[in-house]
Amino acid sequence: MTSLPFWQLLLALIGLLVVGHILAWWIWRALVFSGPVLGRGISGMAKRRRLLHWFQRRLPATSHFVARRLAVDRFSGLPLTLMAALAVYLMFLGGGLLEDLFEGEELTAFDQQVNAALSVLRDPTFLKLVGIITALANLETLIAITIVATGFLWADRRSRYIPGLLLTVIGSQTITYIGKYAINRDRPDFLTFATASTPSFPSGHATGAIAVYGFIIYAIARDLPGARQRFELAYWGCALIAMIAASRAVLSVHFASDIAAGLLVGGFWLLSGFALTEYLNERGVGRIPPGG
Template sequence: MEQFFVTVLLSIEHFHMLGGVAFLAALLAILAAWIMLWLVQYYLLRYGNRLWRATVSLGHVLKSKFICNPYVHRWMRRHPGSIRFLAERADYTHFFGLPLTLLFLSLAVTLVLLVEVAEDVATSDSIVVVDHIAARLISTFRAPELIPVAIWITNWCAPPIIGILLVVACLLLWLVNRRFAAIGLITSLLGASLFSVLNKLIFQRLRPDGAVLFEPSYSFPSSHATLSVAFYGFLGYLLIRSVQKWDTRIKLCFAMMGFIFLIGLSRIVLGVHYLSDVWAGYLVGLLWLILGISVNEWLAATGRIDWNLPLDRRRRILACSLMLVAVIGVAGYLFAQALVFRSLQ
């Protein structure tokens, strides 16, 4: 896979020598990716419920056919303990069944991917070649007009901003009578932050040359990418968990995914991270996001969090007002910072 990306990036470099074809190709690739994501969202919104019901129905049919098989039936009689364990893991009626199984599998897959990326970086595998070629291309195509925009986006994961929004999020959870949900949020954020710092100290990878911003820390993994998934991903989870409509959940999910993608992209555009740094940061953030969600779902299963708890009108208005003030205030402050940076260029 890495060899494929090396070939593609070298081809883009070759086209760049011939003119601006590479830049146009990059724009077309981004547009194609956006169209694909929009189509996925569209079909999920239109057919997602029916697809889910069909999948559940198919699962019941396969389960009944599987159990009725004489060989399976004989094995079930001989190993009742194993069957009981598997049945409990596949039970979707409570958290300790199928939900916990899926969370555990997601955690395992994420951890395997993270270890693979870390090993490739540590052994200077072909992924490092991809990183350096991509960094050269980004520095070539970096337009001055994009830098303030990238700074505005990337600063949403600056530690002071994350700290302010964390306090606001905890206040909001207290206002809507879901204060225990803050435990999962803090677990995800603090765990991801500490894990990211620890990995930076272990790998001590230097940042790319020609970065727009000065960053004193090491490069691998990207802390901004990590925090974007661990923090904003968890906020997205809280919003999704708090609404009932399927289409609203899908839109929130894709909106948060797009925002997280832009934060990672901004780090690459600013030249402060390699591609593998951002990818590893996403995986670290996802690892702790899954752990944070697991904590919250366990709290919900034990009755400490009630996602369906009704809110009175006063609390709802106060919570919405606080959220709007926080988002608009932070966005305005970051916009002013970006303008100051542009004026100093």
């Protein structure tokens, strides 16, 4: 299949980013306006429903635990509950992906079809741009960014963020490389200038991108004053992560399922880093007093 010209591919990428920005902003506004109302509604149900009143009288300890898990005024309440539920969901998705990889040929056939379809994107000039994007998640690049981010967090007197960052990066990379050599999946045929020596599943670039850049986005966005500022940082940061992940398939060094698995692994450990950081923030751990 012949690749599209560079200018068409570049315009398509820009158009995709612009349309995605518009849609994401609509979704963001809906979440910002409806999230607090929904959270108060969920937590308030424990006070209004007769069945839960009966539950509180009969099982006070259990009902107290449930009420704390649904509280919206602290991180250890509803936010942590939703975060834990999402982490469990990511684990189930990863398990299902592994099952499909080991037990069926449908996933392999799908990966091959996607890899073949991406040939329309493999214009030599466009591949140079893709190569620059993918280099942003090379292992040495991610290590350097993690070190620099750690230094900035310490200098900005936010040392309580550092354990979460290190947990996210070390945990995600450890599981990724254990998975690579335990599963030992062959890479796709190298159809471009890019090559790789490690096994294919999961994608270390996808894992590292969502873990490192995701945590940095969170650390910056958390203290931004406006919702629009947080949205812009989150959107363009997520767009960068998505482009890095997609670049691995375009360069034909990973299958689509490798990338999906990498994002799941990185996403799980990113949530773990969020949870640890918010726990430390809530407890006031690691705060360096001014002049300290």
